[in-house]
Amino acid sequence: KREYEEFKVRINGLPDSIRRRADAYNAREEIKAMKQWREAGNDVELMESLKISKATWMADGTHWPGTWTTPAPEHSRGDHSSIIQVMLKPPSDEPLTGAESESNAMDLTEVDIRLPMLVYVSREKRPGYDHNK
Known part of the structure; x- marks a missing residue:
């Protein structure tokens, strides 16, 4: 608690x-x-x-594009295009390849299987359009 x-x-x-x-x-x-x-x-x-x-700005000092702290035309909280941002990189810089398995239908032995820690996705929003349906 x-x-x-x-x-x-x-x-x-x-x-x-x-x-x-x-x-x-x-x-x-x-x-x-x-x-x-x-x-x-x-x-x-x-x-x-x-x-x-x-x-x-993000904590690591890089610019955080796509925020609407200071709105711009066609880019504000209720008026923006779709947004996809990979916010946090994987915990390791070294590639992690998949393990060989007979039960796996896909061969991932040469594929980097790391995923980002956080991905932000927002659908397009426009004034006058009910986007909650």
Whole structure:
């Protein structure tokens, strides 16, 4: 019971944790863009017009494409195309091939049988279309 409660607290804290991480990475990207702007010799007054698109970032520091934390046209919570994302890679970098078996109809001895730990799938959603049927 205690483990479940601790798990719930961690899960419920994820949106805030993701937002804080994204804010930190976005600030870093903005500073990097400003530095490149200055090094290119561009006008300092025009730097205010420099807009860096906000992104969501995964824990390993890679960009998390397809999120709608900052919505865009045809890409928001209720208006987006289908999404398939492999979120977590398999636990091992070494290929794991299937075992030889007479009862198995398919020969998987030369096939990497590792699966991703988490795959996110979302069907297309459009305003005015009842997608819950």
